[in-house]
Amino acid sequence: MPRESARRAIDLLIGESSDLNAADRSVQALAVAERAVLAAWRLGDADLLVRALATQASAQRLLGENSAAMVSYIEVVKLAKDPRNADALADPSAVRAIGRPSNSIRPSTGPGSSAATYAD
Amino acid sequence: MSEQRVFQIQLEGLIRLLAQNLYADPDVFLREMIQNAHDSVTRRAELARDRAEGAPPAPRISVEVDRAAQEIRIADNGCGLTDAEIDAYLSTIGRSGTNELRERIVAADRNRTVELIGQFGIGLLSAFIVADRVSVVTRAAGHEALRWESDGGREYSVRPGHRENIGTTVILHVRPEHTRYLDSVRIKHIVRTYADFIGVPVYVNDDAQPANAVTAPWHRTYAAEHDRFAAHRDLWDRRFADETALHVVVVDEPFSFPDAEAPGGERTGRIRGVLAVTDRHTPDVNARGTVDVYISRMFVGAANRDVLPAWARFMQGVLECNELTPNAARDSVRHNAALVAVRRTLGDLIVRELTQLSENSHRSFTEIMRWHAHHLLAMAVQPEHERFFRAVADLAVLETDQGPMAVGHYLRTAERRSDGVRIIHYITEEASAKQYMLLAGARGVRVFDCTEAFAERFLKKYAETWPERARLNRLDEAGAEALFEPLDAGEAARFTPLERAYAAMFADRSVTARASRFEPAALPAVLTETREGKRRREMDVLAADAAMPAAIRDIVQDFLAEADEPLILHLNAANPIIRKLAARPSLDDEVGRSALQSLYNNALMLLARTLPADAVHTMFTQSSQVIDLMLGLAEQVAQGSYAEPADAVPAPRQATYLSCSVTLPEGEPRSEEIFAAVRSVLEAKPYYWQVLRADSPSADPDLPPDLDAPPAHAALNVAVFAGPRLNQGLVNEVSISQILGQPQLILCDEGHPALPASFADVPQQTVHGLGAVLRKGVRSGLAEHPEVNRVRAYERYLSPSVLAWCAGLEESVGEAVSRRYPTWSEFQEADSADVARAVDIDVALVEAAKSGLRLLAEED
Numbered sequence: 001m002p003r004e005s006a007r008r009a010i011d012l013l014i015g016e017s018s019d020l021n022a023a024d025r026s027v028q029a030l031a032v033a034e035r036a037v038l039a040a041w042r043l044g045d046a047d048l049l050v051r052a053l054a055t056q057a058s059a060q061r062l063l064g065e066n067s068a069a070m071v072s073y074i075e076v077v078k079l080a081k082d083p084r085n086a087d088a089l090a091d092p093s094a095v096r097a098i099g100r101p102s103n104s105i106r107p108s109t110g111p112g113s114s115a116a117t118y119a120d
Numbered sequence: 121m122s123e124q125r126v127f128q129i130q131l132e133g134l135i136r137l138l139a140q141n142l143y144a145d146p147d148v149f150l151r152e153m154i155q156n157a158h159d160s161v162t163r164r165a166e167l168a169r170d171r172a173e174g175a176p177p178a179p180r181i182s183v184e185v186d187r188a189a190q191e192i193r194i195a196d197n198g199c200g201l202t203d204a205e206i207d208a209y210l211s212t213i214g215r216s217g218t219n220e221l222r223e224r225i226v227a228a229d230r231n232r233t234v235e236l237i238g239q240f241g242i243g244l245l246s247a248f249i250v251a252d253r254v255s256v257v258t259r260a261a262g263h264e265a266l267r268w269e270s271d272g273g274r275e276y277s278v279r280p281g282h283r284e285n286i287g288t289t290v291i292l293h294v295r296p297e298h299t300r301y302l303d304s305v306r307i308k309h310i311v312r313t314y315a316d317f318i319g320v321p322v323y324v325n326d327d328a329q330p331a332n333a334v335t336a337p338w339h340r341t342y343a344a345e346h347d348r349f350a351a352h353r354d355l356w357d358r359r360f361a362d363e364t365a366l367h368v369v370v371v372d373e374p375f376s377f378p379d380a381e382a383p384g385g386e387r388t389g390r391i392r393g394v395l396a397v398t399d400r401h402t403p404d405v406n407a408r409g410t411v412d413v414y415i416s417r418m419f420v421g422a423a424n425r426d427v428l429p430a431w432a433r434f435m436q437g438v439l440e441c442n443e444l445t446p447n448a449a450r451d452s453v454r455h456n457a458a459l460v461a462v463r464r465t466l467g468d469l470i471v472r473e474l475t476q477l478s479e480n481s482h483r484s485f486t487e488i489m490r491w492h493a494h495h496l497l498a499m500a501v502q503p504e505h506e507r508f509f510r511a512v513a514d515l516a517v518l519e520t521d522q523g524p525m526a527v528g529h530y531l532r533t534a535e536r537r538s539d540g541v542r543i544i545h546y547i548t549e550e551a552s553a554k555q556y557m558l559l560a561g562a563r564g565v566r567v568f569d570c571t572e573a574f575a576e577r578f579l580k581k582y583a584e585t586w587p588e589r590a591r592l593n594r595l596d597e598a599g600a601e602a603l604f605e606p607l608d609a610g611e612a613a614r615f616t617p618l619e620r621a622y623a624a625m626f627a628d629r630s631v632t633a634r635a636s637r638f639e640p641a642a643l644p645a646v647l648t649e650t651r652e653g654k655r656r657r658e659m660d661v662l663a664a665d666a667a668m669p670a671a672i673r674d675i676v677q678d679f680l681a682e683a684d685e686p687l688i689l690h691l692n693a694a695n696p697i698i699r700k701l702a703a704r705p706s707l708d709d710e711v712g713r714s715a716l717q718s719l720y721n722n723a724l725m726l727l728a729r730t731l732p733a734d735a736v737h738t739m740f741t742q743s744s745q746v747i748d749l750m751l752g753l754a755e756q757v758a759q760g761s762y763a764e765p766a767d768a769v770p771a772p773r774q775a776t777y778l779s780c781s782v783t784l785p786e787g788e789p790r791s792e793e794i795f796a797a798v799r800s801v802l803e804a805k806p807y808y809w810q811v812l813r814a815d816s817p818s819a820d821p822d823l824p825p826d827l828d829a830p831p832a833h834a835a836l837n838v839a840v841f842a843g844p845r846l847n848q849g850l851v852n853e854v855s856i857s858q859i860l861g862q863p864q865l866i867l868c869d870e871g872h873p874a875l876p877a878s879f880a881d882v883p884q885q886t887v888h889g890l891g892a893v894l895r896k897g898v899r900s901g902l903a904e905h906p907e908v909n910r911v912r913a914y915e916r917y918l919s920p921s922v923l924a925w926c927a928g929l930e931e932s933v934g935e936a937v938s939r940r941y942p943t944w945s946e947f948q949e950a951d952s953a954d955v956a957r958a959v960d961i962d963v964a965l966v967e968a969a970k971s972g973l974r975l976l977a978e979e980d
Contacts, residue, residue, distance in 0.1 A: 006672040009662045012655050013679065019651060035675050042671045 003043070010039045010048045017055045021062060030059035046085040050076050145451065146298070150183070150307065151314035152246040153194040153290055155418055157181045158318050160198025160288055167199055167261075179320040183311065183331075187302045192250075195289040200260035206268050206278055210244065210256060248272045250301055251292035257281045258288040307331075314419045317440070336414070336440060338372065338392035352394040359412065359438055365396035366488050369473050371439060377461035389443030391462055395470070397488050398436045407433050413453060414440035421451045426459065429467040431499045434492040471499070475511040482515060482848075483855040483878045489517040490524060490859065497574040501581055513582055515852060519569040521557040526856055527582060528849065530566060531590060533815050541588060544579060546570045547596040551728035555646060556595040558726075559603045562639030567595060597651045604636035604690050611693060614702050618691060621707040621716055626686075631720070633689040635702075641694040647723040653685035689723060718742050777917035777943050779810035781834035785847040791840045794867055794887060797898040798838055799921065805976070807908070808916035809835070810942070814853070836907050837862055842869035854879060863907035867898060915943040918973075926972025927965055937969075944973055
């Protein structure tokens with residue numbers, strides 16, 4: 001049960017960050033996502049960590065912090081490739097989070113975004 | 121170095137121990153005896169076949185109860201046992217002669233299937249459940265009769281016996297504590313339970329008729345399909361006499377499952393029987409659909425929970441599947457690949473059947489929906505049941521603020537955006553549901569109550585599947601803005617002092633006050649909460665949980681320490697108290713502060729939020745003051761010194777006239793002609809009813825919400841069937857009204873395709889032609905309808921057409937008058953100048969209309 005309440009709290013942080021992102025409040029979204037990443041890492045929960053990292057990456061990208069976003073996405077991919085996480089990442093929301101980087105890492109016309117930036 | 125050693129078994133007492141502990145129900149001793157007898161007669165037929173002998177005598181099993189001798193004797197005319205077989209099978213625990221016969225047959229011819237039941241070679245043990253001694257008298261073809269006896273100990277005896285015919289008789293010497301089995305009624309009941317469909321007649325004592333049905337409906341052949349269905353239905357009705365089948369499904373499904381030992385690694389099988397959707401409500405989340413299971417004609421267990429898919433809680437039935445494997449006690453089935461395949465096959469069958477039902481019989485499906493909406497929604501949202509979802513999406517019934525309603529029906533009358541997409545309003549929180557339903561209901565907006573699991577998922581899937589049809593608006597999570605009308609700048613300025621006063625009261629910014637206009641006007645203030653606010657509230661609760669790991673709690677509390685999302689306090693500009701408060705020169709006195717606090721507390725309670733202790737104390741104090749004031753006012757009224765405030769909120773007006781709701785197929789010009797004919801008949805003498813299209817908003821914005829909902833509250837619903845095709849949407853509407861028991865009349869245009877047979881009990885009138893001919897047909901249908909002729913007191917509805925006739929008022933003017941004064945009496949009693957001012961016409965016209973109505977009333 002303690003794990004469940006912790007999981008739920010982290011889930012709420014991720015939801016909060018996503019909503020803030022959607023409302024164009026990316027600075028606040030990033031702050032919340034960073035907390036979610038830290039909490040998921042402390043809990044050792046791969047599913048939540050992947051989702052929190054993906055949300056963090058979205059906020060970083062919207063803020064034009066593309067290198068930082070790339071690092072977050074790479075973390076997601078590393079976690080996804082680790083066979084020890086196979087069961088934990090079977091959850092559909094985790095699968096979506098893992099799928100997001102492959103859609104996101106492409107040249108964009110947004111501010112600060114370029115293929116070269118991603119290649120750094 | 122290791123050496124192989126052999127287990128030693130102390131047989132003394134083991135047989136009795138096994139017998140009495142293996143089986144949960146002592147009745148099964150008779151099942152085992154009958155099953156052995158069945159296998160024996162089957163074996164005799166097989167041996168005759170092998171030896172090319174003539175056909176053996178007709179199989180027969182008899183059970184004789186002998187109270188005097190304290191014996192139960194089970195006799196068969198099967199193959200009997202030789203001396204060697206007695207040692208090999210009867211006296212060797214775990215060795216099954218039936219199994220060996222089965223394997224021999226399969227080895228000789230893989231295509232042959234013989235229904236043999238025995239499997240484990242332990243059936244005879246069960247005799248010792250009720251008997252302290254068992255005797256077997258048996259005679260095989262070409263051998264002398266033998267008598268085997270055992271008291272369940274280590275040793276048994278075999279000696280010459282006496283028996284004229286080939287076969288076996290098992291004699292159970294019943295123990296004194298089991299003499300209740302020496303009762304033929306009880307024995308017959310057990311035979312019917314366990315061996316009803318065994319395929320061999322089982323006679324009890326001297327009865328001329330067998331105690332069992334001998335064969336199941338699925339083992340028989342039928343001249344016609346309806347006979348087959350009737351036999352299966354009859355079995356279901358008799359087996360589950362306390363329940364009602366809403367829809368019966370005859371099961372005869374092939375299936376396959378992986379089996380490494382079978383050629384090609386796969387085996388095939390068949391499931392036969394009968395399932396039905398029951399009228400049994402199963403609110404328990406652990407409840408499952410149940411079936412009585414038969415394997416190779418022998419009853420294995422009642423109400424098995426593992427055979428049907430978990431979601432099929434609304435199904436119940438009887439099934440036989442010979443590929444399932446019983447456990448050793450044979451009161452349940454083993455969990456294996458065959459069971460998984462059976463469950464999947466039955467799931468597919470149920471989905472297929474319900475899909476077809478939804479397409480072919482809306483009425484039946486809608487009725488099932490009303491019973492089992494929750495489970496069907498749960499099934500429909502599963503990705504693997506996409507076709508089912510698409511078939512039933514519009515027929516799915518969800519709870520609304522006005523009772524259960526089909527999604528399709530909701531959409532037909534829902535608010536339409538400029539792009540044609542309809543808005544679905546819904547709520548998910550039980551606690552605050554009343555607030556949002558009150559707000560939405562007052563505006564005539566219907567709300568789906570999605571507090572039950574799966575309802576929201578179903579709606580989301582609907583909106584994702586058909587974005588051009590529906591868009592969701594969750595009212596209890598930042599979706600209620602549509603209920604609050606913004607004020608223009610001039611009016612908004614009047615309420616600024618009030619908003620500022622609240623800002624001062626909540627200096628911590630936990631509440632932000634905003635003036636707007638919303639319904640009902642009697643409600644002065646409500647609170648709404650954003651999604652972020654809800655989330656923080658939940659996190660607050662989680663952070664307070666002592667079980668939360670400290671490392672995570674620190675992060676959550678750190679987040680919560682930041683500025684909170686404020687609650688929005690909506691102040692109703694239409695409410696007289698709010699207007700009075702806003703008009704006060706100062707709100708900073710005791711009365712002002714108390715009023716603000718009281719309005720906030722009431723709003724907090726309406727949102728179903730817990731009040732802090734000091735707020736509760738304040739409320740009680742204020743409540744006492746209000747009661748004191750009321751008592752003072754009552755005294756003033758008694759003394760005649762009280763004058764009612766000018767801007768008191770009027771009590772909602774009750775509809776005193778009758779209305780008729782007409783449902784039309786969209787885009788069908790002919791239906792408009794029929795609608796006009798209905799109006800011309802019902803709005804005129806002698807009826808003077810209101811006639812509304814089913815999808816039109818209410819004509820009277822002041823009507824209370826429960827009357828603002830045609831067709832649910834109309835005195836009569838008329839459905840118009842016109843055009844070259846049967847309109848499925850209309851068929852659904854009529855079916856739903858049928859189930860709800862609403863008075864209906866179908867007007868069917870001549871030449872329209874035949875209506876479903878299920879509408880036979882709905883009054884119908886065929887109409888044709890135009891003008892007077894059409895009106896005559898419509899009038900005839902209405903005049904014969906019992907609801908139209910029902911004697912009751914009601915007022916005459918003042919329709920625009922009556923006003924046009926009396927005073928030549930234009931349609932739009934007539935509508936404006938009718939909206940304000942929906943009945944003749946209200947119009948006549950109103951001040952003509954007020955009416956003229958309100959609808960912007962000359963007073964003379966109003967007078968002319970009144971005069972015309974008086975003349976009309978005199979004629980009547």
